[in-house]
Amino acid sequence: MRTLHRTITKYLDDKQIPYYIIMPKLLRPVKIVIRGLPIDTNPDLIKSELTNMQFQVANIYQLKKRDQDRTPMPLFQVQLNPTDNLDTIWDVESLLYLKVKIEKYNLQGGIAQCHRCQKFGHSSINCRLTARCVKCAQEHLTSECPTQRTDAPLCANCNGKHPASYRGCPNFPKLNQTQAKPATTPTSNTFQPKIHPFKFIFCQRCLYLY
Ligand SMILES: [Zn+2]
Numbered sequence: 335m336r337t338l339h340r341t342i343t344k345y346l347d348d349k350q351i352p353y354y355i356i357m358p359k360l361l362r363p364v365k366i367v368i369r370g371l372p373i374d375t376n377p378d379l380i381k382s383e384l385t386n387m388q389f390q391v392a393n394i395y396q397l398k399k400r401d402q403d404r405t406p407m408p409l410f411q412v413q414l415n416p417t418d419n420l421d422t423i424w425d426v427e428s429l430l431y432l433k434v435k436i437e438k439y440n441l442q443g444g445i446a447q448c449h450r451c452q453k454f455g456h457s458s459i460n461c462r463l464t465a466r467c468v469k470c471a472q473e474h475l476t477s478e479c480p481t482q483r484t485d486a487p488l489c490a491n492c493n494g495k496h497p498a499s500y501r502g503c504p505n506f507p508k509l510n511q512t513q514a515k516p517a518t519t520p521t522s523n524t525f526q527p528k529i530h531p532f533k534f535i536f537c538q539r540c541l542y543l544y
């Protein structure tokens with residue numbers, strides 16, 4: 335699969351055809367939140383404890399409040415790489431001799447927005463669509479925007495007068511019942527291809543690229 339994948343992405347890169355890739359669920363890292371540890375717990379200690387339990391920690395950090403001071407909360411977000419034992423993370427009840435609760439990390443109600451093109455449902459790492467600025471909707475990365483904060487924002491998704499990350503945007507995906515399900519719900523194996531000219535779809539069962 336990898337060879338085929340590389341052949342196709344190389345072809346698209348060479349021809350400068352815009353595309354993005356949606357990683358199959360089995361290959362995606364899983365984001366969890368650990369509840370129950372003291373606010374001053376060193377994230378490195380949590381990492382080594384999880385590593386001892388044969389989990390592969392890709393990233394760990396303490397969640398902070400969205401206030402101006404970014405006050406730390408007694409919540410730790412961990413990104414775990416896919417491993418054979420990954421599903422057993424939901425059964426973990428204690429860490430560092432303390433009772434903990436493992437929860438699914440829910441990013442803005444479970445909807446990912448691409449930092450590169452501002453569209454929804456894929457990550458910027460796998461995106462080769464034209465970059466659109468979250469602030470001014472022009473064709474550049476947000477980090478390269480010459481526009482000041484005070485300038486009138488323009489939405490790349492609806493042309494409205496707000497940043498593309500604004501949740502009140504009419505094009506912002508509404509959370510439906512399927513997306514609201516917790517991570518522990520077994521995912522269906524039904525393969526439902528969607529028609530999109532530049533979208534790669536993997537079969538969830540055989541991981542084959544279509
Ligand atoms: Zn994108």
Ligand SMILES: [Zn+2]
Nearest residue numbers: 467470479481
């Ligand atoms: Zn801009």
Ligand SMILES: [Zn+2]
Nearest residue numbers: 489492494503
């Ligand atoms: Zn909008």
